[in-house]
């Protein structure tokens with residue numbers, strides 16, 4: 001339960017190499033746009049999967065895609081921040 005409750009918590013420094021994960025206040029604001037792109041990509045992938053496998057009605061598309069995007073949001077949250085940090089955080093490796 002502890003890991004589920006703490007999915008949104010980010011270390012302020014890397015526990016291994018002490019790299020700064022919070023270069024400035026509000027640094028991860030832009031990661032929201034990457035997270036949105038992930039959500040759109042997941043939604044499109046789920047739509048294609050449903051279309052190819054089941055050809056369901058439009059309500060099923062809506063419910064499955066909404067549930068899928070919500071369930072994958074912790075993943076999107078984490079990886080959008082990772083990409084943002086790599087691209088704009090000044091960490092070279």
Ligand SMILES: [Zn+2]
Pocket residue numbers: 014015016017018019
């Ligand atoms: Zn590190």
